[in-house]
Amino acid sequence: MEFIGSLLGGTFYMPAPSALGWLVWFLFLGLIGHLLYRWRSLQPPIKGRAWGIFFVLLLLVLLTNLFLGAHLPSESALPPPGVPAEPFPPAMMIFSALPWMLAAGPLGPFGAAVLGGLAGLLRGAWDTHTVFSILDLALLSTLFAANMRQRFRTLTYSLFRQPLVSALLLIPLHVFIYVLGTFLTVPGQTAVRLDYALSNAGVAALSFSGEVLFAGLVMQVLAIAFPSAWGRSGPLQPSPSERSLENRFLFGTGTFITLLLLTLLIGDWVVAGRAARDMLRDRLASIAGTAAQSVPFFLETGQNMAVQLAADPRLLDASDPELSSILAQRMQSSPYFDQFIILDVASQSVLGGYPSASRATFGLFPEEEAGLSLAADGGVLIQIYTIPPLEPGEGAARVSFMVGIVDSLGQVRRVLIGRTDLGTNPLTQPLISSLAGMTGSEGAGMLIDDLGVILYHPNPGLVDTIYDGPHDPENPFSTHTAPDGTRQYVYYQRVEGRAWAVALNIPAWQAQELALLTAMPLSVMILLLAVVALFSLRFGLRAVTGSLRNLAVEADRIAKGNxxxxxxxxxxxxxxxxxxxxxxxxxxxxxxxxxxxxxxxxxxxxxxSLEMKDAVKPVLEAVLASGASSVRVVLSPAILPQNSIELPSRFTLGPAGDKYAHLDEQILQQVQGQERLVLSNVSRTRTLDLDPNLPQPASLLAVALRHENRYYGAMWAAYDQPRAFTESDARFV
Structure with a gap:
């Protein structure tokens, strides 16, 4: 960890994002405006003392976001694509979150959003270098203030009112906005920008976590000590999930579905990335293995050809022009070498050579001078060295084969030097082609000698320079950061039996791009399924809740007597x-x-009324209202006085009148022994003796008239249509 006193020593710049980036930026701006309008009821009035608090916190924003912080170590962080500089991930300014968190209480969401936006402007200009930092901290401060001032009574919202819990919830949202903003701001290909954003996301999350957790602990203490400053004196209210069954299911099930699909998306991306990385590793291993297998054959062939030529006895005593003629014949018969030179060991003078034009410019390289001394003094007869290209800027180095020519006494009198260009040698053409083919994937293939010198590179300027990449034979496939800041995959393959090696590198964005192509269809399908699932859940619940809402309205009508x-x-x-x-x-x-x-x-x-006729009439009318065609009351002769000849014993009402009066006596007898007589279909009953010549009702209902076990008669109703009588009908009659 590196402590920093101020961000002002850094570079002040905020590059403009792409056109899509500006669109997303304004969408976030609209989201913040929508949230501030929706939560306007949580906004306290800013007047008087609140303005003083605002200006004090404004000064604190300037101080805490620019001074006193630290850079966290991060091996995975990358510099911006195409910029040859050290990585500079976001710094952790320890006190930077305190001002906009403090504003959540007395200034509400609007004041917190203004201070958060200003903090984001400062950090975006001197630290993160992206305009999304403005909206990032403005949105987070708005959400934090809303969580602090809401008064919902459920457990979830009670936890949200705790500053420390609310601060923890801001971390994943900040990481998402940081990755999105960085991806839409830096230049380069899609996979390169994504790789850069993801590589810096870890340290960005740690830095922001340190800021908000420190501020959250401070705010937790202040919220407990001064609850009224956070709007906590008001009464608790039902939460949205309590007000609506639909919201409750959406919050619960929707959250579960979102987490499940997010897990699937992350898993899909991880699996696709791993598969793409394995595919690249296998591809590089195949190319490197094939290239490395051709190197021993090339070296052994050159060595054998040089030894065979040195064994020619004519080379020991011949002189020019015979010596150069012998070398010319051998080179023309086998175009492996492009230069032959024979030196005298004692004087190091050139005795002969081919082509003849190269003798004028011939000179020994330091490696060859050392080899000449080894041949003369140490008796090392066969030596192989790598030397620079013939002309600077050529794409491949040369190889020098030195063979001592000995006399009959075993003394080295002369030395044969055969040189060949790796770029033109016929045996190295497959090797060079396979290494050069890496440029098609924007990578590079290199041939490296035992001293770490690059013998071949697609970039001629790097030939004859020292290879500084990974070179661990136990871990051939590794990650390396290129000088331009891009991440590379490097495969280092040692040549069997030699100290030479083949190194291949390819930009890591190739794997990211392959992973995108692999994971994108499934990711799009998962997102579509998530949208369909959420909409289906919402509309399905709306059908249920709509019915329940209608039933609640009906229940209210019933309660009101409607x-x-x-x-x-x-x-x-x-x-x-x-x-x-x-x-x-x-x-x-x-x-x-x-x-x-x-x-x-x-x-x-x-x-x-005291008149029998008038007193019975309301009863008959009530039964007639049930749909009867005729209602009759028949009094039993046993209850009538002997001298009451003029007293009526039958009363009738209805459109049918006395049409069914012939049934009076039978009904009177039937109900005397039972409480009621219910006949839904008179034509099928055997209870009554029906005269086929007389009209009959379709249904009838009769009840006995009793009082204190004394039988007074019967009241019965006749219906012209069949009727299924209910217990309620019988009880009413």
Whole structure:
């Protein structure tokens, strides 16, 4: 960790994002405006003392975001693509989150958003170098202030009111906005920008976590000590999940679905990235293995050819022009070498050579001078060295084969030097082609000698320079940061039997791009499924909650005594069954109330007159209202006085009149021994002796008239249409 006193020593710049970046930026700006408008009820009035607090916190924003911080170590962080500089991930300014968190209490969401936006402007200019930092901290401060000032009473919202918990919830949202903003700001290909954003996301998350956790601990203490400053004196209110069953299911199930699909997306990306990395590793291993296998054959062939030529006895005593003619014949017969030179060991003078034009410019390289001394003094007869290209800027180095020519006494008198260019040698053409083919993937293939000198590189300027990449044979596939800041995959393959090696590198964004192509279809499908699932859940719940809402309205009507509004009974599911139960309850209550009203009217009618005819009439009218065509009261002769000849014993009412009077005697006899007589279909009954020549009702209902076990007669109702009598009908009559 490196402590820093101020950010002002850094570079001040905020590059403009792409066109898509500006679109996303304004979408976030609109989101912040929407949230501030929606939570305007949480906003306290800013006046008087609040303005003083605002300006004090404004000064603190300037101080805490620019001074006193630290850079956290991060091996995975990358510099911006195409910039040859050290990585500079976001710094952790220890006190930077305190001002906008303090503003959440007395200044509310709007004041916190203004201070958060200013803090984001400072950090974006001197630290993160992205305009998204402005909206990032403005949005986070708005959410933090809303969490602090909301007064919902459920456990979840109670936890949200705790500053430390609310600060923890801001961390994943900040990481998402940071990755999105960085991806839309830095230049380069899609995979390069994504790789850069993800590589710096870890240290960005740690830095922000340190800031908000420190501020959250301070705010937790202040919130406990001064609860009124956070709007906590008001009464608790039902939360959105309590007000709506739909919201409760969406918050619960929707959160679960979102976490599940997010897990699937991350898993899809990880698996695709790993698969792409493995594919690249296998591809590089195949190319490197093939290239490395050709190196020993090339070296052994050159060595054998040089030894065979040195064994020619003519080379020991011949002189020019015969010596150069011998070398010319051998080179023309086998175009492996492009230069032959024979030196005298003692004087190091050139005795012969081919091509003849190269003798004028011939010179020994330091490696060859050392080899000449080894041949003369140490008796090392066969040596192989790598030397620079013939001309600077050529794409491949050369190889020098030195073979001592000995006399009969075993003394080295002369030395044969055969040189060949790796770029033109026929045996190295497959090797060079495979290494050069890496440029098609924007990578590079290199051939490296035992001293770490690059013998071949697609960039001629790097030939004959020292290789500084990974070179661990135990871990051939590794990650390396290129000088331009991009991340590379490097495969280092040692040549079997030699100290030479083949090194291949390819930009890591190739794997990211391959992973994107692999994971994108499944990711899009997962997102579409998430949207469909959430909409299906919402509309499915809306059907249920809509029905429940309608039932609540109907229940309110029933409670108010309004029973004239029938419910539409649809479906056979639980909601349909509930609707049917409500409709049955409404109809039952309505029928019962109608029955009570009729009974009340009957009671009032009976009590209003002492005449038998007038007293019976309300009763007959009440039964007639049930749909009967004729209602009759038949008194038993046993209760009539002997001298009451003029007293009426039968009373009738209805459009049918006395049409069914011939049934009076039979009904009088039937109900004397039972409380009621219910005949839903008179034509099929054997209870009555029906005369086929007389009209008969379709249904009838008769009850006995009793008082204190004394039988007075019967009242019965005749119906012209078949009727299924209910217990309520019989009880009413």
């Amino acid at each position: 029973l004239d509004h029938p419910l539409q009974v649809e479906g056979v599911d639980e909601v349909g069954q509930l609707r049917r139960a409500f409709e049955q309850m409404r109809a039952s209550l309505q029928a019962r109330l109608d029955e009570l009203n009729r009974l009340l009217a009957v009671s009032q009618g009976v009590a209003s």
